[in-house]
Amino acid sequence: MNRILIPVALLLFLSGAATVGFSERPWAPRSDVEQPIPFSHRVHAGINKIPCQYCHEYARRSATSGVPPVARCVGCHGSGLLGGIKPITQPWTDDHQPPFEIRWNRVYALPDFVKFVHKPHIWAGVACQECHGPVETMDRVVPVHEINMGFCINCHTKRGATQDCFVCHH
Amino acid sequence: MSAEVALVSTFANDEDCVRGIEALHGAHAHDFRAFTPFPSEKVIEASQEARGQGHSPVRWFVLLGAITGFLTAVAVTIGTSLEWNLNTGGRPVVSIPPYVPIMFELMILFGGVSGVIGFFLLSRLPAFESETGYRSHFGSDKFGLVVRCQENEAQKFETLLRDAGAEEVQREAA
């Protein structure tokens, strides 16, 4: 009898496991994100050693770290006219204006019911890399950790930070 | 050394069947098997006595399961409470009284399940080939007693069984 029963049971179990395993959590970090312009963190943060918060300036002041305004890019790169640093990828010139509205694609997203705030983490001396991985070595940012509750809780436990659910979920 | 045979005897009721078993017991023939349509206590006791067995070891499965279940419950309830100690309604982190129902239920659950497992194992179920001398009417209205013996002894046992009140005795190769 178990010639039939066992395979059936096995099949059921596997399919169940598969559905659970592969069901995509919509806010899980996505590694397949292509960006509108080939911006390289490796070049900026890695080679040129630009500190993270030079561009992500809000991280120490706000919930969101903030994506640099185009003005910040133009600040160094000039607009092609002011002999600023020319990006290797695509020279910004008169006839090729910099994109004045960059629609970046989100890599890290949290659901509405998680109220993560960058500020206290920065002030507590948490390095950006602890969550975002060695961004300075990446051309295109890909997530290293899945930012799920377990990830947060482990760190909070390690550092003796609050474990009050209400602080993040409200 | 002569070949083995199985004597398949059929009885109308369990009293006769019991008598047959006792007869075999008297003849020190313990390689027998009784078939009954319902759990006739007489037959069960007789055969146990003949084989010199006590009560069925299923009991131990049940006991073991029950204890395991209880301990699991203790571990799970207290363990999980300690893993993340949250205050609900000002109760202490480990508040035993509310955990008692869980412990009780798991005790029952594990005990029952392991009991049934034990029953299957001990009764060699599922069985894929039929026992020697099984007859379908043993399931419904007749009592069967099958004894394996050397060909030369067969005659002796047959008379024993007939005296015990067997309606008929057949021989078949074991």
Place this chain on the structure above:
Amino acid sequence: MAAAIDTEIQPSYVDVDRQVQRALAPGGLKYWLWVLFCAFLTALGGAFWTNQIYNSFDITGYGQPTMWAVYITNFVFWVGIAHSGTLISAILFLFRVRWRTAIFRLAETMTVFAVATAGLFPLIHLGRVWFFYWLVPYPNERSLQPDFRSPLVWDLFAISTYLTISVLFLFTGLIPDIANARDKAVGWRRTFYSILSFGWQGTDRQWRNFATVYLLLAGFATPLVLSVHSVVSWDFAMTQLPGWHSTIFAPYFVAGAIFSGCALVLTLAIPARRLMKIEGLITIWHLDNLSKVVLLTSVIMTYSYATESFMVWYTQDPIEMATFQQRYYGPQGYMFWMMITCNCAIPLLLFIPRVRTNTVWLFIISIFVNIGMWLERFVIFVGSLSTNADPSQWKFYVPRLTEVIITIGSFGWFLMNFSLFAKFLPIVSMTEMKEGISWLKQAVREVYPYRKAA
């Protein structure tokens, strides 16, 4: 019919087999129409549930402050139904009550399917049913587990244990009968039965273990059945809601459960024995005994109602008093009085032997009891919620289509399962009937005068 009576006078092993297996004969058109009908009701209920999941509770009649209403009423109703089955099959088995043999399989089947039905309602009632598994402890990356202080978690464990044990108990008892049926059957049924029978052959070794495990399961099921409904009652008694916060709930609920359960056994057995032509096995004598249990529990219920009210009066707690005042004379008071009529007054008819031995009467009374017990749950749960501690939040609940259809669907689901079981598996235990054949003969003899009279 005449033939049936003859066989009743001298039933034999073969006769038992014949009667039971006659019931297993392939079902006719009527049977399948009935099953289809039940299936349709089930599907309808399912459709409405799906709709509720997609459109949220907006489409139901739910609202402040009646957070629990028809669904939980149904849940407790079905769990209650289940209990009599275990009572008859396990407790009466331990007490070696002889009239149990003919009906315990039927009752036990009812138990299993009733629990299976009841188990659906907590899910139907959940706001976010897709997260129901959060009530089960399982290792997860958040290291979050259920709160074992919550009566609902006790409930989950109790109900699932109860279902498992009932299924095991039922199935273990079935194996020899299935084996018996296997030996008679041909074609696919033979394969079907031989799979289910696990190659059982009724050797003394098998019987020996069987007897032990069966006894022990019965021994386990007995405290289990008491615990389960106590736990269910604690879902309410553990709260502070006036009308729920009471210590007598556990025994009171258990009694009520057995009351409604036995009533439903009657409701099922009376048509079943007729349709399946097993009057010879489930005789008037059995029904008579069953109705005595109903009568007893009915009296216990009456006493419980009295006690409950007395305690409220005795405490003189204004809030409790107000709630009960509403329960009796409030806007939904008529339900309370209907319930009293169904549960306390009508069953008293069972004091009359003629009524106890008249299937029609029994059937009607059992129906009333079922209605009454459903109402009881509604009155206690929804009524108490409607009249809570803060008068500004009082509001009375009116079910809407969704709840009604899903409730009907649950009956369809239950009856469908039961009918299928009754057609494909022996609904009367042949082994035990044979074991107690002498009792059966006596039963027939005792019953005979009644039948003459009837």
Place this chain on the structure above:
Amino acid sequence: MSDGLSRRSFLKLAATAGAAAAIPGCEPAARKIIPYVVPDENIIPGVPSYFATTCGECSAGCGIIAKVREGRVIKLEGNPADPISQGAICARGQAALQGVYNPDRLSKPKRRKADGSLEEIGWDEALKLFNDRLAAAAKAGKDRIAYIGAPQGPTLDRLTKLWAGAFGSSRVVFWERIGTEPARAAADACFGRRDLPIYQLDRADVIVSFGADFLETWGSPVEQTRQYADFRTPRMRRGGLSIGKAAYVSPRMGITGAKCDAWVPANPGTEGAVALAVLNVMAGAGSLRHAGTAASAIQAQLAAYDPESVSRKSGVPVSQIKQMADWLGQAESPLALPGGDDPQTYLAAYAINALTGSVGNAMVFLAGAPAETASRPQETSAVVQAIGAGQVDVVVIAAGANPIFTMPASWGAATAIGRAPFVVWFGDAPDDSAQAAQLLIPTHHHLESWRDSAPRAGIYGLGQPVMQPVFPSRVLHDILLESAHLGAGEAAQSITWENAQDAVNAAWQELQSKLGLDPMGAEFWNQMRRNGGSFERAKALNVAFNPDALKGATPARVESESALLLAAFPHPFLYDGRGANKPWLQEIPEPSNQIVWDSWAEIHPETAAQLGLQEHYKSTYLYAGIDVIEIATPSGTLELAVHITPLVKPGVIAAPIGQGHTSYGRYASGRGANLWAFLPAGSRAVPVRARKIERQYKLVTPLGKSDMMGRSIVEVMSVEQLANGIKPPIELEEEENTPKLPYEMYDAWQYTGHKWGMTIDVNACTGCSACVAACYAENNLPFGGKEEVDKGRVMSWIRIERFIPSADEAAAAPNLYIAPVLCQQCDHAPCEPVCPVFASHHTPEGLNAQIYNRCVGTRFCENNCPYKVRRFNWYPAEWPEPLNLQLNPDVTVRGPGVMEKCTFCIQRITNAEIDARTEGRQLVDGEIITACAQACPARAISFGDLNDANSAMVKRRIDNPGRTYTMLPEFNALPAITYLRSLYWEKGKA
């Protein structure tokens, strides 16, 4: 903030954030990130910025502070610098948010086609059409253009006048139906100045209000509520602990009557007569504590107002008249408040205050009172007549004045305007008057544009735009100026400003120089923008009372011979009707009747019996509806659903004003009846005939029973008990029922660090529901509409409980039991241990947490909550675009199937704690204020740390021994909220 971030990127940002917020539960956040092109220094994404401005919802002109996140205003709060609001704000003010984000706002100019339907047209076309018509009208002659608008503050109104002048028209009216004309007229007669007196309720010890619902809509409710709470706070007076004593003369109780000691039911329109009778008695008595003006001179005028005849007319027993006279006469500093539209009420009240020497004390006239904002009714009606007579070519209806809705039927505004050849409507949400317009032009909401306001002497409120416009609308006065420059030629040269902002700027430079500062100095301007205006202390004038004024006293307009009187009153939230398109104001139950989304007719049980009116039930319990009556007034008949209540005088039908819009967006249209259309000019009372008609209607209320059944929900004690340290019976009962021995099963849980708690003074709470509105705004509470409320699915986390004392309680109770009920954050929270998944549990800071994303929706917690403060999401919440832009990004939007409840504004607590931690300091008391506490005009709610013995909240408990109680103590839930008992005078009933 108006510069910087470009409108497009704002809208995108808003869209992104909005999308993120509007999607419930387990949905991904928006997938695109669009950075600023040029960052705005004022904006840190994720950190709110605050802008001081002035509330434009009513003429009180309170200073408010707008909380702005990512360029969209998400919350309005009172401006602490403003002496009127002093940091509080009313429900109507909160709801301005739903005005600016209203989904029914006009998004494009529209023109009415021949068939009467509207078609969208481009801006250029629309403005051309407008300008051409104006030019044509100006050519045709003088006064061919009429402007009807609501007052918009001195500068803009001046601008409007100049604009009209440029086109040679003087027909400009600033229309307020609930105006100040009678008050000004009376002041003119009595004191020779048309100013509005300033009342200082907190300086009085006895207040008698003659028809002034000063806690609901009259005057400046926020300020009066605060002052009244102060007036009612027990303190040493005349050598004894006591509170102020108040009486309210009015046909209906309302919450004003509920909070007064005596509600004196009088026929509508006779309040003035009653006042005069009281004055008569006082003047005659000669036993005045303080003699102000010569009593004899006054009494000479009042022969016609002897108590007996007035009592016959008004239905107020003589004894009560004498009682009130006695109260006023014997008071240290009495105050009479006049209300309604009847000038003689004002005359009498002023006379009383003069007689008792309260003028200059509790009632003062300030130097440098601002000019009148609203035009006088007669001017207005003249303009309307002119329009009707065809003397006007272009009618401009603007700035939320809704003449067709609010003007008295007798003026025939609808027909007149209908007859006008060309009507232009300017505004945000098209209202009833817009239906008569050929051209509709969308203008900025007051939160989007520059304004100023001068509510009273010394106070100049600055209204600055707090956000970029939500819709592609324009500033009204920019359009007007443009048209003047284009069409009026040299006549417009006198107007030097480019646009409205310039004008406001200029006005402030004037003020600057007036204050003797350098007009060019920018510092002043910035300071004004920070403070929200200039708040100077104006000095009081001493004025002389002219007794002859009382000659002008005319007998009450409404003769009580007629069987029934209709008394219309402004709905506390909908006011004159402008609030009706804001779902919050519709969903929050009207405090005294608890009815939502509707208008109704309050009728006393006796009268109801006479008319044969009753409630109907479908089955024995299912409420089916209530009878509808047809009310025949001189100006037509209306039908209203009856609300049978003892809170109204027998023989009176009281009905709320504000509903009955024919077109004012999806939330207002086709609800109830518009009472304005049936009231004569200058009165809110009219004799009517009423008959039951064979129709039933369902009035919806979230309220279950109005009877408190003696439970300790709202506890009360008498002033005498408080003064003599006598415990009220209910407290003795509780003490008796509490076990003496330690009876806890477990040790108490220890809270180190903070433990949040609240103290709520029920005595101060007036039930104004500002807290409820604030909670809706702060915590993203969905509104369900009438149907959902009917199913018992109100989502408010904080509610105003309103109970009517039963007959046997009435002797020892206030007129109504009123208290705010919210989650009590119990230490032994019954809701917590029943939750199977820890969604409900206690935080280390003593909060009763509800984790939405963990909730599976068993709803067990609400079953076990004695206070029934938890709310389940029965239906998917919806905020039609762009209402969702108002959602607070710091608060999760709950999806269907989860339980939610008050969190003590955890988002505010968390943010404050983060700030404190990152700045390396301790939290200071008062740093965290919950939305409800922040809004409360009565300062009834105080929030703080229970572990901090010096916190104001804890002090408040200590300072009020004998008044503290916890709600429903028999459940031993140990709430973190302690209430202070409400007080009443044992011999308080006049």
